[in-house]
Amino acid sequence: MADEEFGDPRLAALYDRLEPGRGDLDAYLRMAQEFGALRVLDIGCGTGVFALLLAARGVEVVGVDPALASVEVARAKPGAGKVRWIHGDATALPPLRVDLATMTANVAQAITGPCAWRGTLRGAFGALRPGGRLVFETRDPAARAWEGWTRERSRRVTRVPGAGSVESWVDLVAVDGPLVSLRWTYVFAADGQVLTSDSTLRFREREEVGRDLAACGFAVEEVRDAPDRPGREFVFVARRP
The missing domain is CATH 2.20.25 (N-terminal domain of TfIIb)
Known part of the structure; x- marks a missing residue:
């Protein structure tokens, strides 16, 4: 279920104004370029900030989010026609074949239930082409x-x-x-x-996340630091073999 700040129409409409500093997305843009991603699945796309940044760079993007109010805000933005928007979550995606799947900001931690978390990882795995990557961040509980x-x-x-x-x-x-x-x-x-x-x-330990990814078929390539929050975040790079 989406939080009120994403699902309430009045809050969703103001979200970008209330949260203007999105320098955290720069690292994801660099990784999309690093991995040569031409097709990206943005899980928990919210009001579409990251999806639209990618689309403006010529990337084919699918944005999915369970908060309809946020998706509607995204759909109304300039350039939104270049993105395929889906109201829903990663557990019930249409057939896809993307190079990269992402969960930016709090998305991974907001999926608190074990079944929903495993379903999200399996959904991302199924959406990726062989060799494609899933990248997401989660705060270090320490x-x-x-x-x-x-x-x-x-x-x-x-x-x-x-x-x-x-x-x-x-x-x-x-x-x-x-x-x-x-x-x-x-x-x-x-x-x-x-x-x-x-x-x-949900604050997950690094080892716990690694086990969850492996159980869903992923190979963890690397765990990076968040450039804008050194020592506070785990940034997982996991590959579909």
Whole structure:
């Protein structure tokens, strides 16, 4: 199920304005070029930022996401006609033969259930051509990122054209083993509306992810560091033999 910030039409429409800094995607663009990917499956494409960056470079892209509101935002963007958009998830994809599958940002961690996680990995495997790669990131649990998820550290006010000022912050709700729950709050100055979005992320150990990939047929080629977050993320590069 998609979080409210992706599934609620008002929040989905503002997502790119509220989260403008996407320098994390630069590494994925470089890897697509490094691997010579001409066809890419963007799992958890959201509002389509990464998919459209790829399409603008002449890459054939399929973007899939379970949040319809986010997919509709993506479909309305300039250049969206170059991307094949799918409302759904990686467990029920049409026949594909891509060179690269990606899960950027929090996508891998947002898939918390073991069955859904294995289904996603199997779906990515089936969508890849032999020799194709799956690339995704997941936070290193040892870095304890959730300790910084407080209102004091995250609060900001964003001026959004046509919508006015939007105040937002995140609160840590619970830590239950590998599961970390948080709540985003959005306050719209224009009409006083307050919206919240609850999320749960799964923090997987490096060895656990390696085992899961191997169980789904992948060969782990490399585990890289995230250039913009050194020492805090695992970036897995796994190949379909």
